[in-house]
Amino acid sequence: MRLGRAREPWRPGNRVRLLENGEEFFPRAFEAIAAARREVLLETFILFEDRVGLELRDHLLAAARRGVVIEMTLDGYGSYGLSGSFLAELAAAGVKCRLFDPRRTLFGMRLNVFHRMHRKLLVVDGERALVGGINYGCDHLADSGPESKQDYALEIEGPLVADIHDFVAGAMHGRDRGDSWRHPPAAGRAAAGDAEAMFLVRDNAGNSTAIEDAYRAAIRAAERDLIIANAYFFPGYGFMRDLRDAARRGVRVSLIVQGEPDMPIALSAARMLYPDLVGAGVEIYEYCRRPFHGKVALVDDEWTTIGSSNLDPLSLSLNLEANVFVRDRGLARDLRRRLDALRRQDCRRVEARSLPRSRLWRTLMAPVLYHAQRRFPTWAGLLPAHTPRVVLVAADPASEA
Template structure:
């Protein structure tokens, strides 16, 4: 018996089986091509990577069920909030004629209302976020809803835990969602401690080794805090000491967050309750204490909350970026820690430059991921050639996810500019239609440029060829990242 021949036959059958599976299961042809290339170039590693990260359950029963639960819940919630938002849409269309198409498109896609009655505060870095958030949490009377991708068992994490446990002992209803992968450091010790004190804590989509493949893909990347449906927090800052920059010898982290008061908090509440009922298997029904009518605020600001995830019908956050870029007339300022744009994003930026829009992109010079950083660098030459200005942040690691478009639109949230955020993870962004916030965010961007260096086409093209070759090789798997 020719065992060598049998081995070859089995080997090629396995390759063909996985090739057919990739083609059949993967919605994106670009992503499918990348997986097939990886499987044929590195068969064992490629198959393991596909099994770990590539199996596509986007339309599986579990997400179909969540989508149905979310839609049923929205119908109930709308009974509480539609009556005082009925005139808001007309006023928004009149006040922001440039953006009414964007707002309407996002409402049609996500059923997220544009809300007028808001107070928005921009929080730069953990040094500003955590004091404001802790103060709001200590004032909680009825409920605290908190949802994080990364929650570390460190000084900041324990300080927050003490507040949550104290409020639970006072009779405040505390619900806590943590991502089982991103917050794996707290699973064994801190989570049981929270539960013992009366905090309801659930992992979002638990990671189990046998299901590692699908579950490392679809993570909850959201960062949401809601206090008594009056105050909400959303943005890029997780719960970790590294965000507060206490030790000057450690890597400096630059990030951006929002504190919201008013009607937009109802939209954060809607997202949280949908996630809560999904991961806890409870059926917490919307009620007036969760969706109350907020007092009329002075100088109110317009906000639209946009969720997106593998349970969404469309890549809503990607759509929001593309539409915002398409209607920009003067300036686009982008800050992102991970820049792995798809072809549609590259084309959108190029068309903006051709229209005469000045496009600036701020990215970290040094990243927390060598591979992702190398893939990001492979796009710089294309962008520079198109006329996009690129700045490398040098003071530390810029983790903020923001976009400024002209004078009245700011986008702040959890989504990076990569396929993982657009298609695989649960994300949430805030669209702020306001001159003051946009001016503040523009000034923040310009402040960051003072700690950055601009790169130019000639210099970037003349780097060592082996580096460029390695970056372009890694770019072949960019659809998987």
Template sequence: MARKEPRLIWREGNCIELLENGGEFFPALCRDIDEAKASVHLETYIFNLDDTGRRVLSHLKAACERGVKVRVVIDGFGSYPQATEIARLLEQMGAQLRIYRPEPNGLGRFRFKLKRLRRLHRKVTVIDRRIGFVGGINIIDDLEDVPDDGQGPRPRFDFAVRIRGPIVQDLVKAQSDLWIRMGWRRRDDWNEFYQRLKGWRERRAQALAETQERFEPGMRASVLLRDNLRFRNTIENVYVHALETARHDVLIANSYFFPGRRLKEALRRAARRGVRVRLLLQGRAEYAIQYRACRSMYHRVLQAGIEIYEYQPSYLHAKVAVIDGCAMVGSSNMDPFSLLLARETNVFISDEGFAEELKNSLERELSNSCNHVTAES
């Protein structure tokens, strides 16, 4: 029996473009930053100062010089090696930076604390409150630290979406809420603070109303957040419900696949109902522990009638799915880090045309770049 549908905020009338790999993502991102008139708000887990990272910084600097308000949020662990230099460069150009859970210095870096596992893993950029980018692509070059078998490196396989329309307001709210929370501090002037907060909310609502676009015909979509307060299970619940109601085809590409009991059972039940369930997983080990943990489940997954394919040319970094006529694109893996600890953002899109486009991209790689895993192999 299908589970009750999760409570989602659906937005109609969106224009959503699929971007494959950094080769499509970074030109689109930099072009929109160059056209920004008022604001750029960028969040990322990894910000690497390679050629691509410095290219993005140069476009942010040009935006600052035009008077655009630039805000950047990076994760304290994901961007740890270069966080100090990134902060210096952003400060020089006049941008604002906040670091989510900065890593401790000295011996503290070697002490384990549970809260250090709660990371900002989402990758979200909003420009002028009317264009949004969501996906799994960090600010890092596609060819940085990838395998090379002697024929030249191949880029990480990943996706993002460029969004215009009513759904962007949900991204704006999510970013604004986190920015305020990260700037929280002890204070004595609470009355003045609440008045400022009230005024800010009114200005934000007015700005959203003025910048909101609606496309006809447009796509129906919902922003899915995961945090450790209000949205602890949102992404997992949507996955489970979509799997429970699937009738024909499930195709999931996930870089770190180690789901809990609910997701595993939903996948098995779908396969038992006659749904074709295919998993596109890593064939090259970027992180050995996660890779081996995923492979430890292969025998049971195959026994359930689920097909497994391993991506061979480079690292698979995608976190996407096509379930009948719906598609999922975002930052959340199907593992304990994403589903239990990290802040994540996915977009769930109910549009057959978009789902077909994503499915075609994945099936191209299944045919050309993957090994089909069998019980014998």
């Protein structure tokens, strides 16, 4: 795999560890918070007030009471169900808790669906970071039932943590409301391992295509093998062209998507793309054991990415996202082993003979439907009602504006 010099810096000297599902992620996150000496910074899209959310709250309260500075940002759409008492208890203990774009519901419907803060980031003492797609809720644990989610995260130690810390600290103090984030100079931290890694965000300023661009560069550089496992797959024309071109030049291109989706429209959208991809030689697998929530990819056993960004219009055009990109053979082998087991045990392969026969109306309407679905979130996101705001939670809920 040959990648040219990227504009964004790769940081050498990192130690990385792949975490699969809540069973691996939550113990590492809670252990890191319990060991915090100075500071905990946390961003998440969803925090549920269930046994996982309550355990997180207890660890944050214990850390705050021993003098650790704690700041957190929760998305107002994803974490809309939290009670005032839950948040007020954290605020009373000194936790600075912010809600990103909280809005009232209308007839039970949440209206702040666009420009969501979709990142999942945890940074402890500027020394350890956890990045991925896992939210804080029981639905990331297998014992919660058949609707539990399959997902991944990455634990990082080393120089890259300084980049992640700089970003999260800046975002919590206003940088996300218009300014584009740029990587700081190399921090000079001691090496913790052998992995090269890069942290990228997608915002609505100068980094609007950063994550997608990194994906596409890796796809174009692939020489042998490419696996993309993504929950919501509905990318743009250029991304699709890169996948088809890779398959046609002999790269084995595999795509893992939801087969038992938590949102049926996601599977319907992805299936619109199947004929085009399968016709070019792309292997498509639908994961059918439970809802698939991962956002990971692997190229040539050298390059991986793990993060919060789906490959759909919301993530690629509107949401605030964060991914880590890694060049490390050990991590790549670990991710490949897990994805291979997924394909072998819990996926059905989409065969060309199972695709619907081409009909004139479908041939004429498919491009129209494709572009309408691609563009609708962007059109809707231009409405003034969707301009995000960030609210600091008060210790007394009655005192909030």
